[in-house]
Amino acid sequence: MSLLQERAELAGSARQRRERPTMTRSAQARRARRIRHLKDHLVAYGLLSPALAVFVVFFYVPAAYLVYISFFHWGVLSSSTSFVGLENFRRLFAQPLFWHALATSGYYTLVMIPATTLLALGISLVLKEAVTARRGGVWRAAVFLPHVTPVVATSIIWVWIFNPQFGLANFVLEKLHLPALGWLDTTQWALPAVMIDSLWHSLGLYVIIFLAGLANVPRELVEVARLDGARRSRIFRRVILPLLSPTTFFVVILATVNSWQAFSQIYTMTGGPHGGAGGPAFSTTTDALLVYQTAFSFDHFSLAAAMALVLFVIILLLTVIQKWISNKVVFYR
Amino acid sequence: MARIELRGLTKQFGESRVVDEIDLMIDDGEFVVLLGPSGCGKTTTLRMIAGLEPISSGELVFDDKIMNDEPAERRGVGMVFQNYALYPHMTVAANLSFGLASRRGRGSRRVARQKERARVQEIARLLEIEHVLDRRPKELSGGQRQRVALGRALARDPDVFLLDEPLSNLDASLRDKMRMELARLHAELPITTLYVTHDQGEALTLADQLVVMNGGKIAQAGSPREIYARPADxxxxxxxxxxxxxxxxxxxxxxxxxxxxxxxxxxxxxxxxxxxxxxxxxxxxxxxxxxxxxxxxxxxxxxxxxxxxxxxxxxxxxxxxxxxxxxxxxxxxxxxxxxxxxxxxxxxxxxxxxxxxxxxxxxxxxxxxxxxxxxxxxxxxxxxxxxxxx
The missing domain is CATH 2.40.50.140 (Nucleic acid-binding proteins)
Known part of the structure; x- marks a missing residue:
């Protein structure tokens, strides 16, 4: 080894000696950073945990358990639980009432989506000027009020309104020289009566959502369209509606989910605790109602769980389809 | 093109007079700049002329015709807004042709569309935006958006061209460039133009007639040189x-x-x-x-x-x-x-x-x-x- 190499090695080992404390310091700093990071996370999860616990206990665990029992024969009070595989689903699909309920839910949803969306949009357009005026808050509250009243209470009032003998609905029809209807007593009009109640109850929420959407349409765009010589209808079609499409999409999704899950108003209006809900002759038996009746009236929880799972898959599929359509028609700024 | 006259034009919101009895005469083809600090009423004046804001009192006259009650769409006005106000969901071409399509008269739709396409091409050539006609506004740079906004207002061949602080959203170098573009554009298309700004550089370089506003009133009107040399107050x-x-x-x-x-x-x-x-x-x-x-x-x-x-x-x-x-x-x-x-x-x-x-x-x-x-x-x-x- 030459003297030169020896010197170089000596210098190298001296450098290493000098650098070691530096590396140790940086490792310490890294460790301290990791601990700080961990502490931050612990605090964050600690603060989140009450809400998370509620979610897990009342949502995720029951949902997971629902999937589990749909493959078993399971009773609330029975101790024997046996695995039955897809038997619950086979029985379900073989049951005509299930298909009837599915069709009723589909019909209810198909009517409710356009009805709520169009009506809410129309009302919000009419109210747009009113709510931006000085006492706009009063209008907003008035519109939103039905939505915050309990469904069961208002549905009982609607039962009275639809009473064939002395209800307000037939009184109005009579005044308009139209024939009186049997409403909740007839298979033909029971579901439309429920729809009217649902519409009245849910509209306020959708109107408020549309009003928020309309407030986000820049005023200049409407003004420039006016200067461009566009008529009101053209401004609405070509400027406001496209810019409102994310809101409309949100309302459609919400209306779809709420319609498929509609239960309280149907249960209250068509039978309530006295039994017979979903009548007359199953004309108002929707999927959600059938799930409830199968579980709590017929005491067949695993079949109800299978039904709920099918309902979940249907809503999920519908949402995916709507999302796919929305990518083509919804414009996000 | 039009000659514009403001006779005692006033805008009142409740008790406060935002624009207070303004008198002004704008010649056919003249480039007038309304200059003033924020809140002096210059934008409100422009909006009254456009028909976007009702006139509280006074008269607005276009070529001897009182326009006070004429709706915005019938005033023959093209306007460029501060934030461009481009339709974000439409392509540049659709933005440019929107006004033309809105005013389509009776007759063959195919012929009308052909004419509109030709006009869009003409405007795009004039403003050098032919290569972005298929893009949407969010895919454009600030300068390109500005040009599209100008093009949209010009496409309908307006009698009066109104610009509300059109360059204020651009960076300094682009602003200088666009200022020169505007001067060139006005030389090529001498439309009666009203331009609102708080930037005196823009005002002094662009204006045939400069109108300085303060507290809702006209403090002074005249040529930029005259106002600079002999300020009235x-x-x-x-x-x-x-x-x-x-x-x-x-x-x-x-x-x-x-x-x-x-x-x-x-x-x-x-x-x-x-x-x-x-x-x-x-x-x-x-x-x-x-x-x-x-x-x-x-x-x-x-x-x-x-x-x-x-x-x-x-x-x-x-x-x-x-x-x-x-x-x-x-x-x-x-x-x-x-x-x-x-x-x-x-x-x-x-x-x-x-x-x-x-x-x-x-x-x-x-x-x-x-x-x-x-x-x-x-x-x-x-x-x-x-x-x-x-």
């Missing part, structure tokens, strides 16, 4: 120019001629006798201050102590205060080679025609008798009206 004097005019109190009565710090010739100092109870204000623009002794025709002498020197490349900007009168701040524009530093004392002078005298209370100019041989200054509007109507 101390507000215009201070507002126009970068930096604005130096303004110093002159005092009232006998004190005027013996004002400490500033020595004025008797002819100018005696003007304070015409001023109201608060006396007069003397104004000299920073670029009109010369080092004492460099010229023989200098009057209005004073000495100042330098506090800050800003080197702006093309010139020096000197900030200081008058000696013997510390409250009188001084700003002077000097040649870049001038050697000066903080704490130096410099004596300045200005030529008589560059010394402006205003009433301290009303702000109105009171030295016109000297400079104009005793003829009172007519308002620009009145002179124009006389020229047109007789």
């Amino acid at each position: 101390s507000f215009v004097a201070a507002f126009l120019g970068s930096p604005g005019m130096n303004l110093w109190p002159l005092g009232a009565g006998d004190n005027a001629t013996h004002q400490e710090g500033l020595r004025l010739p008797d002819k100018i100092a005696s003007l304070s006798a015409r001023a109201g109870r608060l006396g007069a204000t003397v104004g000299i623009r920073p670029e009109h201050l010369h080092i004492a002794g460099t010229r023989s025709d200098l009057v209005a002498h004073f000495t100042c102590r330098v506090q800050v020197v800003e080197n702006l490349g093309s010139h020096l900007l000197l900030h200081g205060a008058m000696i013997d009168q510390a409250r009188a701040d001084v700003v002077a524009k000097l040649e870049p080679q001038f050697d000066v530093g903080r704490g130096d004392t410099i004596s300045f002078g200005a030529r008589a025609e560059h010394v402006h005298v205003f009433d301290a209370e009303s702000g109105a100019r009171i030295d016109d008798a000297i400079h104009r041989g005793g003829t009172p200054l007519h308002s620009h509007y009145r002179r124009q009206r006389e020229a047109v109507i007789g």
Whole structure:
């Protein structure tokens, strides 16, 4: 080894000696950073945990358990639980009432989506000027009020309104020289009566959502369209509606989910605790109602769980389809 | 194209008058700039002309036709908004043709579409945006958006072109470029144009007629050169120019001629006798201050102590205060080679025609008798009206 190499090695080992404390310091700093990071996370999860616990206990665990029992024969009070595989689903699909309920839910949803969306949009357009005026808050509250009243209470009032003998609905029809209807007593009009109640109850929420959407349409765009010589209808079609499409999409999704899950108003209006809900002759038996009746009236929880799972898959599929359509028609700024 | 006349145009929101009895005449093809600080009513005036804001009182006349109750879409107005207001969900081509399609008359739709396409191409060529016709606004740069906004307003061949601070969202270099583009555009398409801005650079370079507004009123209207040279009041004097005019109190009565710090010739100092109870204000623009002794025709002498020197490349900007009168701040524009530093004392002078005298209370100019041989200054509007109507 030459003297030169020896010197170089000596210098190298001296450098290493000098650098070691530096590396140790940086490792310490890294460790301290990791601990700080961990502490931050612990605090964050600690603060989140009450809400998370509620979610897990009342949502995720029951949902997971629902999937589990749909493959078993399971009773609330029975101790024997046996695995039955897809038997619950086979029985379900073989049951005509299930298909009837599915069709009723589909019909209810198909009517409710356009009805709520169009009506809410129309009302919000009419109210747009009113709510931006000085006492706009009063209008907003008035519109939103039905939505915050309990469904069961208002549905009982609607039962009275639809009473064939002395209800307000037939009184109005009579005044308009139209024939009186049997409403909740007839298979033909029971579901439309429920729809009217649902519409009245849910509209306020959708109107408020549309009003928020309309407030986000820049005023200049409407003004420039006016200067461009566009008529009101053209401004609405070509400027406001496209810019409102994310809101409309949100309302459609919400209306779809709420319609498929509609239960309280149907249960209250068509039978309530006295039994017979979903009548007359199953004309108002929707999927959600059938799930409830199968579980709590017929005491067949695993079949109800299978039904709920099918309902979940249907809503999920519908949402995916709507999302796919929305990518083509919804414009996000 | 149209000749526009505003007769006592007023906009009132509740008790407050945002625009207060404005009189203005705009000739056919003229480029008029409304200039003023924020909240002076210039945008509201523009919106009243566009038909987007109802007129509280007064008359708006386009070519002898009163337009007060005419809806916006029938005024033949094209407008460019500060934030461009492009339809974000449409392509550039659709943005440009929206107005044309909205006004489609009866007849073959195919022919109408062909005409619209041709017009869009023509406008795109004019504004050099042919390559972005298929893009949406969010895919464009600020300058391109600006061009599309201009193109959309021009596509319908408007009689009146209104621009509301159209360059304020652009960066400085692009703003300069677009300013020149606008000047070129107006030279090629001489449409009656009203341009609102708070940027005096834009105002002075673009305007045929400059209208300075303050507190809902027109402070002064005229050519940029005229307004710069002879501001009608101390507000215009201070507002126009970068930096604005130096303004110093002159005092009232006998004190005027013996004002400490500033020595004025008797002819100018005696003007304070015409001023109201608060006396007069003397104004000299920073670029009109010369080092004492460099010229023989200098009057209005004073000495100042330098506090800050800003080197702006093309010139020096000197900030200081008058000696013997510390409250009188001084700003002077000097040649870049001038050697000066903080704490130096410099004596300045200005030529008589560059010394402006205003009433301290009303702000109105009171030295016109000297400079104009005793003829009172007519308002620009009145002179124009006389020229047109007789």
